[in-house]
Each structure stands twice: as structure tokens, then as C-alpha cells.
Amino acid sequence: xxxxxxxxxxxxxMSGNNFEILVDCDKAVAFREGxxxxxxxLAAEMIFKDAKKGERASENDIKKNFKTxxxxxxxxxxxxxxxxxxxxxxxxxxxxxKRKHIIELIHRNSINPQNNLPHPSDxxxxxxxxxxVHIDEFKKAEEQVQDxxxxxxxxLPIKLEVREISVKIPAQYAARCYSILKNFxxxxxxxxxxxxxxxxVIEIPAGLQEEFENELNKLTKGEIETKILSKR
Numbered sequence: 001x002x003x004x005x006x007x008x009x010x011x012x013x014m015s016g017n018n019f020e021i022l023v024d025c026d027k028a029v030a031f032r033e034g035x036x037x038x039x040x041x042l043a044a045e046m047i048f049k050d051a052k053k054g055e056r057a058s059e060n061d062i063k064k065n066f067k068t069x070x071x072x073x074x075x076x077x078x079x080x081x082x083x084x085x086x087x088x089x090x091x092x093x094x095x096x097x098k099r100k101h102i103i104e105l106i107h108r109n110s111i112n113p114q115n116n117l118p119h120p121s122d123x124x125x126x127x128x129x130x131x132x133v134h135i136d137e138f139k140k141a142e143e144q145v146q147d148x149x150x151x152x153x154x155x156l157p158i159k160l161e162v163r164e165i166s167v168k169i170p171a172q173y174a175a176r177c178y179s180i181l182k183n184f185x186x187x188x189x190x191x192x193x194x195x196x197x198x199x200x201v202i203e204i205p206a207g208l209q210e211e212f213e214n215e216l217n218k219l220t221k222g223e224i225e226t227k228i229l230s231k232r
Contacts, residue, residue: 002027007043009051012082014065019082020051021075025090028079033140038076045071047078084138094137099128101141102148106158109205110149113159118207127156161206162232164188167216168225171196177219184212201229 007022022043031041049057063069066077086094103124112119119127128135131151136144152158169177174197181187185204192198204212216224 002041002043004043009085010078010082011051011085012078017057017061017065018049019057019062019065019074019078020048021046021078022048022051023075023079023084025084025086028084029094029138031076031079032084032138038072038079041079042075045075047071047074091137095135098137098139098141098144099125099135102135102144103128105141105145106149106152106207108207109145109162110158110160111206112157114157116206117210119156119158123156124152127152130155159206162203163206163209163228164201164203164230165209165212166227166229167198167200167202169198169200169216169220170223171198173220173223174198177216177224180212180215180219184208184215206231 002022002024004022006024008025008028009020010023010028011018011020013019023041024043027036027041030036031038047057047062049055049061059069062074066074068074103121106124107118107121110119111117128148131154133148133151149158149160167181174192178190178198181190181200181202185202185208187200187202189201190198191200202212213224213226216226
């Protein structure tokens with residue numbers, strides 16, 4: 001159960017009415033991103049008009065505005081669409097975590113079209129600063145990447161690209177390499193040849209190709225054959 005003394009307020013205003021709930025800050029942010037259940041977020045299963053004063057919202061106002069008087073359904077909508085009270089330090093922490101995730105996504109899924117290699121993470125970070133990109137701490141990183149890349153393009157040559165790569169692995173290494181193939185991308189084909197070797201086709205973000213090949217080369221002592229079949 002959430003400690004009510006450590007809870008923060010999530011609020012939503014509708015038709016001039018104020019609706020508030022008491023929630024665990026970390027769990028509420030996670031719930032906004034589709035993780036966890038609303039029962040574990042709430043410090044109290046109550047809808048308030050003013051949580052600090054302990055004034056509860058009227059059932060009529062709740063039902064009129066939310067079309068239901070189910071506390072969990074109402075609380076879910078407040079958390080997802082309302083305002084979540086956060087300290088400046090906590091907002092800063094969330095934004096930095098989201099920034100790191102976005103940098104990783106850009107590094108993994110894009111390349112510099114001038115040399116077909118991924119941009120180093122520190123170069124992406126500097127470009128974010130230079131472009132004065134705003135990171136939304138509540139919005140999923142995946143939902144922000146496209147817009148952010150558009151803002152980076154005047155500063156950083158960048159291209160999102162997916163590659164389909166064929167890989168041939170000698171028999172003595174094939175079984176050990178199979179998990180690497182599945183972990184790095186989408187395995188489109190895996191043919192085990194008569195000599196025990198493996199011929200696979202994998203779809204992978206362009207930024208991961210170098211890391212992918214390095215991992216396979218370590219296990220096979222450089223005895224793999226790779227070929228790019230397509231780019232998109």
C-alpha cells in the first residue's frame with residue numbers, strides 16, 4: 001500500500017470542477033507509460049475536491065464529468081490525462097532518464113548517411129543541447145524520437161535505417177550464435193545446411209550492425225560471412 005504521507009497529488013479540472021487523487025509519484029509516472037495497475041498507484045481509493053483539506057468530490061460531479069462513479073476508472077483517467085504534482089528535482093531526474101533513453105534509441109536506429117556508421121552517443125547528446133531540444137518527461141521516448149530527429153537534422157546528418165542482412169555461420173559456432181541473432185533483431189530466416197552451418201537472414205536497426213558483427217566475430221574468431229540484402 002502507498003504511504004499516504006509520501007503521496008503526491010494528481011489533479012484534473014473539468015467543467016469548473018476540481019478532482020484530485022493521492023498517488024505514489026514513481027508508480028504514477030510508470031502507469032502513464034502503461035506499466036502497473038492503478039490499484040498499486042493510489043494511496044487512498046477516494047476522489048477529492050481538495051486533497052489537502054480532505055474534501056471529497058461529490059458523486060454527482062464525478063459521474064457527470066467522468067460518466068462513471070467507479071473510483072479506479074476515474075483515477076486512471078486523472079493519472080493519464082491530468083496534472084501530476086512533482087518536485088523540480090524529480091522532474092529533472094525523469095527528464096534526464098528520458099534523455100538517455102532517447103539518445104540510445106537514436107544511436108541504435110540511425111546512421112550518419114555520409115559514412116553509413118552510427119553517431120556516437122556523446123555526439124548525439126551535444127546535438128540535442130545545440131538544437132535546444134525539449135524532452136517531455138511524461139511522453140514515451142519512442143513517441144518523441146521522430147520529432148527530435150527532425151530538429152537534429154540541420155545540425156547532424158542523420159538517417160533512420162533498417163537493414164536486412166544475411167549471415168552464414170560455420171557449424172561449430174552456429175548453436176552458440178543463434179541467441180545473438182535473436183537478441184539483435186528480427187530473425188526472418190534460419191536455414192540449417194547439410195554441413196551443419198547456419199544461413200540466417202536478420203532485420204536489424206542500421207546503428208546496431210557494427211556491434212552485431214563484432215559480437216559474432218568474437219564467438220566465431222572472424223569466421224562469419226555477412227551481406228547486406230536490403231536497406232529501408
